[in-house]
Amino acid sequence: MPKSPAVLLAFAILMLVGGYLWYGLTKPNDDVDLNALVKRQSQRESLREIEGLIGGLSINQIDELARQGRGQSLPSTLISRPMPDTNTWFVGRERHDVGVEIPFKPGHVPTSPPDLDPIHQNPGFLGAQACRECHESIYQSFIQTAHHRTSRKATPDNIAGSFETPDNELFTRDPEVWFEMIRRDQKSFQRVRFFDWMFEVPIDITVGSNLLGESYLYWHGDKLYQLHASYLTESDVWANSPGYVDGDAVFSRGIHTACLECHATYIDARQDDEHFTPGSLILGVSCERCHGPGKDHVDFHKANPTSDQGYQITVPSNLTRDQQMQVCGQCHTGVKPLLDPLGFKFRPGDRLEDHYELTASSSGANGVHTSNQMERLSQSRCFTETSMACVDCHNPHQNDRGRLDVFSKRCLECHEVSHCGAADRVGEGIEGNCIDCHMPRRATENMSIETASGDVFPPLRDHYIRVDDEATSEFLKTR
Incomplete structure (x- = not known):
């Protein structure tokens, strides 16, 4: 019996839809080009920016709001609520598993640090500049070291990451959530695009000496918080800060005194360990953390x-x-709770246990904030059978970063090249690199960074000096 034209048309549509469904379900995953998707998303957002369709405002209008100390109002498509028992706000969208956490109300901006009188008297810390008049040559060398540069004002010269499109962008697994690093009026910001809402957070302080990378802090009132995006040195890209979930936009991780003890010379903690007197902050780990208040x-x-x-x-x-x-060991024994939450009480000659709550060994946890370098070194025969200390290899007054030949020369003050089991295989030049075989750099699960394309594990230098067969084998492959 002949089918009517309507029945035939319906059958054809069903076959077409079924074909698309079958193709979508059976298409190989490796056909998906993530980079192309990201590029297309970037282009689409750029068009939206040009057309002035970001939340109904143009970029110029949003910039003007920021100059007035205001933020873009939250669109009706998003939901917000204060999080219990915190000063944090959550912003999200129905049926999406990504969210924003900020310590200021949506539609506002972080408040500038207030001009407060200290609660406690500074015990005599002045900063490295005070040493300069009498110790000029040491000062000029010291300010290049990782210690001094472990925190500094986030001026354009003190931020390693790019602010030029497209290298200033950080995309996430969710195409509706991404970050831009921008500058306006000589001030740096992280701009967040969260669906059809946008907000900005200032970059006030750079932390980290840029060996592995840099993270950044901002003031909100008398409290400091970490920003979501950090910079990775080896890959020269912006990335989620360590411990942050890719796809979220979190700016509510508070900074406590224990953090600043290893990233600053001094700060006045007020009624607890997370409220500070902003004007008291002395950035960088200066001379006085080794020599005492000056x-x-x-x-x-x-x-x-x-x-x-x-x-x-x-x-x-x-x-x-x-x-x-x-x-x-104040900083190189891993993270330790302070016995006095106001901090900065340790003086050279003191015992660590009088100021810190020392926990069981974390020598295997080789992460930036968990690596117990002092304990790892103390397991080495170089340490147990001699009188060596950290300063026998590390000159705290100069920057020897990456100079494997310099560190190897210090090894050879006690060791002979001919005693090395790999001397015959490596041949001439072996004295230029003892380090990679005996103190290898390796990635570890204790230090990972989430990205849209997978986790990144930056390698860290182990301070346990030994004959490492795996490291030696890897080194010999490069010869």
Whole structure:
């Protein structure tokens, strides 16, 4: 019996739809070009920006709001609510598993740090600049070190990541959530695109010496918070900060005194360990964290310029080896709770256990904030059978980063090249790199960064000195 034209048309449509469904279900996953999707999304967003369709406002209008200390209002397509028992707001969208966490109300911007009087008296910390007048050559060398650069004002010269399109962009697994690093009026910001809403957070402080990368902090009132996007040195890209989930936009990770103890010389903590007197912050881990607060020393020598007495200052080389190691152990024994939450009480010559809650060994947890470098070194025969200390390899007054030949030369002050089991295979030049075989750099699960295309595991240098067969084999393949 002949079918009617309507029945035939319906049958054809069903076959067409079924064909598309079958193709979609059976198409190989490796046909998906993630980079092309990201590029197309970037182009689409750029068009939206040009057309002024971001939340109904143009970029110029949003910039003007920011200059007025205001933010873009939250669109009706998004939901927001304060999170219980915190000062944090959550912003999200129905049926989506990504979200925003911010410590300021949506539609607003972070408030500038207030001008507050200190609650506690500064115990005498001045910063490295105070040492310059009498120690110019050491000062000029020291300010290039990782210690001094572990926190600094986030001026354009102190941010390594690009602010030029497209290298200033950080895309996530969700095409509706991405970040731009922008500058306006000589100030740097991380701009967040979250569906049809956009907000900005200032970059106030750079933390990290850029060995692996940099992270960034911003002030909101008298509190400091970490920004979501960080910079990775080796790949020269912006990435999610360590521990952050790809696809979210989190700006509510608070900074506590324990964080600043290893990234600053001093700050006045107010009623607890997360509210500060902003004007008291002395950035960088300066001379005084190894030599003690310098005010009395500086005052004495200004009043007695001809005196060669090292008045009221500690010379670490005069301490015992254990005391020297304790100075380094303030930061190089991993994260430790403070016994006094206000912090900055340790003085050279003190015992760590008098100021920190020391926990069980974390020597295997080789992450930026978990690596117990002091304990790893103490397991080495170089340490147990000699009187060596950290400063036998590391000159705290100069930047030797990456100079494997310099560190290897220090190894050869005690060792002979001919005693190396790989000397015959490596041949001439072996003395230029003892480090990669005996203190290998390796990736670890304790240090991972989420990206849209998978996790990244930056390699870290292990401070346990030994004969490592795997590292030696890897090194020999490069010869």
